[in-house]
Amino acid sequence: MSDMRERAGGHEPSARQRERDAIRRRAARRSTLTAFASTVVVTAVVVLAVVSTPGWPRVRKAFLDWDVAVASFPRVLEGLWLNVRVLVVAAVVIFFFALLLAICRTLRGPVFFPLRAAATAYVDLFRGLPLLLVLLVVGFGIPGLRIPWMTTSPVVLGGLAIVLTYSAYVAEVFRAGIESVHPSQVAAARSLGLTRAQATRHVVLPQAVRRVVPPLLNDLVALSKDSGLISILGAYDAIRAAQVVTSQHANFTPYIVAGFLFIALTIPLTRFTDAFARRSGWLGAQSGLAGGGALR
Amino acid sequence: MSQAPAGPTTAPDDGAPAPLLRVRGVRKAFGENLVLDGIDLDVHPHQVIALIGASGSGKSTLLRTIDLLEEVDDGDIWLDGLDICDPRVDANAVRARMGMVFQSFNLFGHLRVLENVALAQRLVHRADRAEADERALAMLERVGLADKARSFPDELSGGQQQRVAIARALVSSPRLLLLDEVTSALDPELVGEVLDLLTELRAEGRTMLIATHEMAFARDVADEVCFLHHGRIHEQGPAAQVLTDPQQPRTREFLRRMLPR
Numbered sequence: 438m439s440d441m442r443e444r445a446g447g448h449e450p451s452a453r454q455r456e457r458d459a460i461r462r463r464a465a466r467r468s469t470l471t472a473f474a475s476t477v478v479v480t481a482v483v484v485l486a487v488v489s490t491p492g493w494p495r496v497r498k499a500f501l502d503w504d505v506a507v508a509s510f511p512r513v514l515e516g517l518w519l520n521v522r523v524l525v526v527a528a529v530v531i532f533f534f535a536l537l538l539a540i541c542r543t544l545r546g547p548v549f550f551p552l553r554a555a556a557t558a559y560v561d562l563f564r565g566l567p568l569l570l571v572l573l574v575v576g577f578g579i580p581g582l583r584i585p586w587m588t589t590s591p592v593v594l595g596g597l598a599i600v601l602t603y604s605a606y607v608a609e610v611f612r613a614g615i616e617s618v619h620p621s622q623v624a625a626a627r628s629l630g631l632t633r634a635q636a637t638r639h640v641v642l643p644q645a646v647r648r649v650v651p652p653l654l655n656d657l658v659a660l661s662k663d664s665g666l667i668s669i670l671g672a673y674d675a676i677r678a679a680q681v682v683t684s685q686h687a688n689f690t691p692y693i694v695a696g697f698l699f700i701a702l703t704i705p706l707t708r709f710t711d712a713f714a715r716r717s718g719w720l721g722a723q724s725g726l727a728g729g730g731a732l733r
Numbered sequence: 734m735s736q737a738p739a740g741p742t743t744a745p746d747d748g749a750p751a752p753l754l755r756v757r758g759v760r761k762a763f764g765e766n767l768v769l770d771g772i773d774l775d776v777h778p779h780q781v782i783a784l785i786g787a788s789g790s791g792k793s794t795l796l797r798t799i800d801l802l803e804e805v806d807d808g809d810i811w812l813d814g815l816d817i818c819d820p821r822v823d824a825n826a827v828r829a830r831m832g833m834v835f836q837s838f839n840l841f842g843h844l845r846v847l848e849n850v851a852l853a854q855r856l857v858h859r860a861d862r863a864e865a866d867e868r869a870l871a872m873l874e875r876v877g878l879a880d881k882a883r884s885f886p887d888e889l890s891g892g893q894q895q896r897v898a899i900a901r902a903l904v905s906s907p908r909l910l911l912l913d914e915v916t917s918a919l920d921p922e923l924v925g926e927v928l929d930l931l932t933e934l935r936a937e938g939r940t941m942l943i944a945t946h947e948m949a950f951a952r953d954v955a956d957e958v959c960f961l962h963h964g965r966i967h968e969q970g971p972a973a974q975v976l977t978d979p980q981q982p983r984t985r986e987f988l989r990r991m992l993p994r
Contacts, residue, residue, distance in 0.1 A: 448760060450806075451807050453807075453809060454808070460819075460820045464820065
């Protein structure tokens with residue numbers, strides 16, 4: 438910060454300003470130390486509280502067996518790779534399908550009534566149905582129809598069920614974003630001669646999508662975990678792998694391993710999207726004169 | 734200064750009556766952009782000072798640094814003899830003693846007019862709800878908008894909204910009122926009602942620092958006018974003198990553009 442001050446006009450800070458800078462540095466150091474000490478104390482209290490319970494030795498043996506963890510790790514990790522692939526494919530399909538649904542719901546004019554009604558009915562239906570139910574109906578119902586060309590792969594059918602349900606949620610997120618763009622933006626675009634479709638494509642949607650990045654990220658993290666639900670159809674993902682190893686060792690540690698791996702998957706996902714969204718200009722002018730993030 | 738001060742310093746005592754606000758050598762840069770380049774300014778009690786200058790000359794930033802909405806890069810600001818740039822000073826307490834009115838009103842859209850004015854009375858000045866509402870209503874009466882107390886801000890005209898914003902700033906009895914181009918966002922026919930209110934506030938003896946583009950208003954209401962250019966005060970003096978007989982070429986050029994004949 439001080440180097441920036443010196444750059445602007447080659448100004449050498451006064452003694453008083455150096456003193457203020459020193460006070461702020463000391464305060465920042467004190468804050469860091471306080472945060473560290475507070476974290477250590479809280480962690481110690483929680484660990485002691487759990488470890489001192491009467492059932493702790495048994496629980497530790499059943500859930501935190503290091504040897505079982507090491508033995509199960511490769512198979513659970515292999516299963517997680519399936520979750521990652523399902524996650525990526527499903528996320529992409531959901532993004533476009535949901536955007537399409539949202540646009541259909543915001544179309545104006547009587548000609549579009551059937552589209553609008555269909556999109557509304559779809560969202561109402563799939564937002565109301567529990568994901569587990571959709572999984573079972575799609576996963577076991579569709580193969581039951583014995584359509585010759587239809588796949589019976591639990592991965593594909595499980596992914597389909599997830600896409601059907603999540604698209605309904607994400608469409609509502611997009612719709613909220615679209616409706617949050619002020620009508621004056623459309624007015625300005627139309628005044629330039631853009632068609633309604635052009636205004637939507639080039640002015641409304643870019644702003645709407647930027648605005649809903651945080652809630653979309655939330656749905657992406659939820660999706661990364663719900664991708665584990667395809668295991669109930671028999672897909673060999675991380676949860677399924679943990680289940681198999683658990684029954685072999687009569688020990689629950691593989692589930693804990695799977696839990697750690699899912700966390701290891703979602704945390705970088707969150708940080709990456711946060712960093713991406715914070716790129717200057719992406720979320721609009723949230724800093725600068727109007728911001729006041731540095732307010733004491 | 735050879736020795737760093739041990740605590741918040743008091744303003745240098747030069748024998749003259751202490752100003753309410755004393756600004757010395759204030760610098761502020763945003764990245765490469767130097768916005769304030771060594772500002773010196775005194776505001777005495779009951780004085781009204783108008784800041785004039787082109788957009789980007791630093792008027793708004795100066796007001797924002799005084800209200801501690803921006804941190805200075807260097808220099809000193811004393812309010813009532815207290816060095817408010819010191820990091821150990823309670824900034825909220827300092828801000829509570831000043832009132833600021835913004836160009837675009839910045840009323841809270843989710844609160845009614847009365848609640849906008851009463852909010853700080855309850856949260857900052859610890860008044861109970863009845864007391865806060867009473868003070869707020871009295872202040873709305875003062876600005877002639879008591880009948881709008883139950884309205885939401887977006888149901889009011891721009892001029893009415895700005896008068897509510899002024900009431901919101903005044904209700905805490907601030908020592909100093911900072912006004913940042915308060916008529917710039919208004920339709921021309923609504924400017925008058927806000928300027929009339931400010932003229933009345935001057936008659937009440939309020940101390941005000943006003944950034945403005947209204948030269949006629951500055952001439953009629955301000956005791957002194959400061960002309961800012963690229964973050965420096967190029968000329969300061971009695972309003973009538975600076976506006977009608979400017980001494981600096983830059984001031985003359987600016988005024989020629991502002992007052993086309």
